[in-house]
Amino acid sequence: MPRSLVPHSPEPHRSPTPGLFLGLVITLAAVVAYSAYITRQISGLRELQNNLVDRNRKDSLQLLRIQNDLNSLALAMRDMLDNDEPYPLTAWSAQFQRVRTDLDDALHREQQVAPVNRTPEQEEYLDNSVVQFWDAADRTFALAQGNNQAEARTQIQVSLRARQEALSTAVSRLLVQNNESEEQAAQRIAQIYNRVQRQVYLFLTATLLAILFTSLYLIRSNRRLFAQLAALSAQRSELAQKLISTQESTLRHISRELHDEFGQILTAVGAMLTRAGKQAPEGSALRADLREVCEIAQTTLDKVRSLSQALHPVMLEETGLESTLDWYLPVLERQAGIHVFYEKSGQSFPVNGNAAIHVYRVVQEALNNLTRHSGASEAWVRLRFLPQALEVEVQDHGKGFDPQSAGQGIGLVAMRERAELLGGTVEFVKPTPANGQDQDAARSGTLVRLKVPRRNLESNAA
């Protein structure tokens, strides 16, 4: 009984490719734009770090070193003025020289890393102050060298100390300035970080939205595609089943016609020829011809009956599936020259004729395939009446085949369709080796298993 047609398949839809391509382009563009933005921000940060923060830090370190040297000079001057050492003031010249070497080095390095916002006036003031300090120091030591200790001390008090203090103040001012610009830089860096953080969130949100929309679009497209595929598959299956039903009814009709019409005609012709033969004189040529024609008619009748059975075993309706198989398998053994091991098990139950023809055809097709392609000389047919189902197996140990491979014959498709018509399943499996079985033999061969629920076989639904 053909199932009702699936609803009209949806209209073929636009391919999702252009949409996805557009999404990809937008996403890539966003990534490129964002990368460019981040690169720009990072280079800005690096510039800020190199030009301002690092430079400032290095400069501050050198300024601290200068400050430390100036402090050492201040302490030395204090000791010189205290006049509690038994040494002349020239004794301090090595100490001054040591500090001077370090101070010169520190000033040189400081100039190399001086912040970019240092004004030339500031540089000049610092340089001049240092020159003036050492000039005053040299004069002081010259006075001390000339045994003018008192005047040298006065010079330290009125000039050298003042110059040292002025220098120290200038350096302190530069340190404060460095500190301020460092604070400004820190603020700018914080702003950049805030901006970048905001952009990261924006970018992440946009990316997530893009992924979300693309995913939704893909899901929708997939669902449509699957619906179309399902509809097409249903149409194809229905078509195949219709074809099978039509074929079966046609064959049944032809088979009946052959059996009923031509059988009766040929039986009548045979009877009439036999009667006519009896009327012809014994030993006459006519009698011999009539007998010959009668035999031909009998042979024709046998062939017609045989053809009728082959097209559609009438036995199916009359004596059932079991008897038909009992009749068919020895016939096949004779025709194909193979040995069939037929096993029946379970409590048999009647199978409706409409269903029985499909079971019979599946067995027939499986055995046909076996004789044609497997190269095997033996076959096993198992009919199992299970409590809730009927199971039929056809197995061989021949070459075997891959039911999943492309180019399946119409026979396999037909077997599947018939199984579906019956509401059952058909499987094509590679048999697993039994204990003691030859591994090579077990690895090859095919097992076709049809399983149909009992209720579908007993009712007329199929």
Added chain:
Amino acid sequence: MNRRSFLWGMAGLISASGLPFDAFAAPTAPSIDPGFRLSDATAQAGINFRHNSGAYGGKLLPETLGAGCAFLDYDRDGWQDILLVNGSDWPGHKRDYPSTLKLYRNNRNGTFSDVTHSAGLDLEMYGMGAAVGDYDNDGFPDILITCVGQNRLFKNTRKGTFIDVTKSSGLASRQAMSTSALWFDYDRDGLLDLFVCNYVKWSAEHDVFCSLDGKHKSYCTPEAYRGETCWLFHNRGNGTFEDVTATSGIFDSSSKSLGVAMLDYDHDGWPDLLVTNDTQPNKLYRNQRNGTFKDVAVDAGIAFSAEGRARAGMGVDVADFDNSGNPGVAITNFDNEMTGLYRLSDGGDYVDVALPSGIGQASKDKLGFGCIFLDADLDGALDLAVVNGHIDDTVRNVSGVGYAQPPQLFLNRGKGTFVDVASALGGGFSQPKVGRGLAYGDFDRDGDLDLLVTTNNGPAYLYRNDQTAGNQSLRIRLIGTKSNRDAIGATVRVFHGASNAASQSRVVKAGSSYLSQSELPVTFGLGKQDKIGRLVIEWPSGRTEDYKNLSAGRAYECVEAKGITGLPGF
């Protein structure tokens, strides 16, 4: 993942991997057999000395610094005698018994006799350090005692007595709080000159009030005081000295010096000086060969710690501890500052290798004073002995660091690594002490180096070294003729092993450590070798002598330009 979960994850990983958390801590391996043992020979030797810091509760700065010690052969009998410096009671706080320095004569049988009185040294003074040197080249060592106040120079009369020549020598004109001192011949005229370290400008009358809790007086750190220059006295050769501090470029009023060591930093044959300063940059005075010095410590990388901070330099020693021929340096510092161990790089800069050597971490919680390089196990690699102890006995209440701290003996394991084996040496050596002075000398003439330790306001300890691994040694005594008689400044090199490929060098030196002086003979550890291929002596005069095939297990006496004589035994 936030920071906390990251850290927990890391902690989990570390514990799962079985990596101990103290993987970077210094190796302390009592399981290592050091190859020698120390035994406390103090009582058996008859040394009964207790340092008197004069502490009465006034918490005066000098009370924290302790006093030093020295090994010397004052009677020239070939056996090392012992000198222990002592402080005294403060004026107004005198106790019944006087405290004097002590001179112990070696009885040549493992015991000593107190000869302080007969030697004329039973004098009270607030002594700090000792420097022993034959400044008049008469063959008998003279003694300088650095003091709080007036330093004292004692001339050896060659008859077992000393006379105080402070005034006549011209040293009486300078008074300060002197610490370490050393004799060396900086102008290479064959006469020993004198270098004296001074700590800070301090006097009992102007002692500064410092406090840890705001109520009670505690000992001040040196930041509370002004620095004081070190002194350099030139030996005129007529028994008098000339103060050349100012003209030689040594003068530095910011110094707060505690230790001094002699070295030839630039390999020019002229002795340079390394001075450790407390909270001030160390000084490396490079001898400019014209009677003046130039401080190159900053350029040489030894003025500050690797972080650029001036540490609390205490004791110092210089020796070729890596057998590279270069003078390596050890400087003890405050707790949390680590001992500095410096190697001279190819570029001529000092690099602090304390951390990779294992000494850094092991000394982090120690306040080190005396330190000496010596080949304690006679394996041919110089080891480092350090005595520790805090300056303030209330420190444990404040920082948890002990006042008494265990001495350490870092065994040189080769490849630049050291391991503290003090706890495996026995004799109570590793018992916590308030260590200050430290010196080595072979008092029992068995060929290995024994240790002399002084403690602040406590006893002195003599530790006898007993070899257990059967290592051999070779000892050399030098007598200068053209050079100063003590041969201070001479470099002795030995070459041994296959093709004489291995070499060691020692310098005859006074000073080093902290307030102390070790014996003048040099000792080479030779492991299991019974001879050396070659011995080279570079005398301070510039003369070089070369000797071959000397046997281990004995001492040799070498007189400049007159050859070498083997002695029976050590």
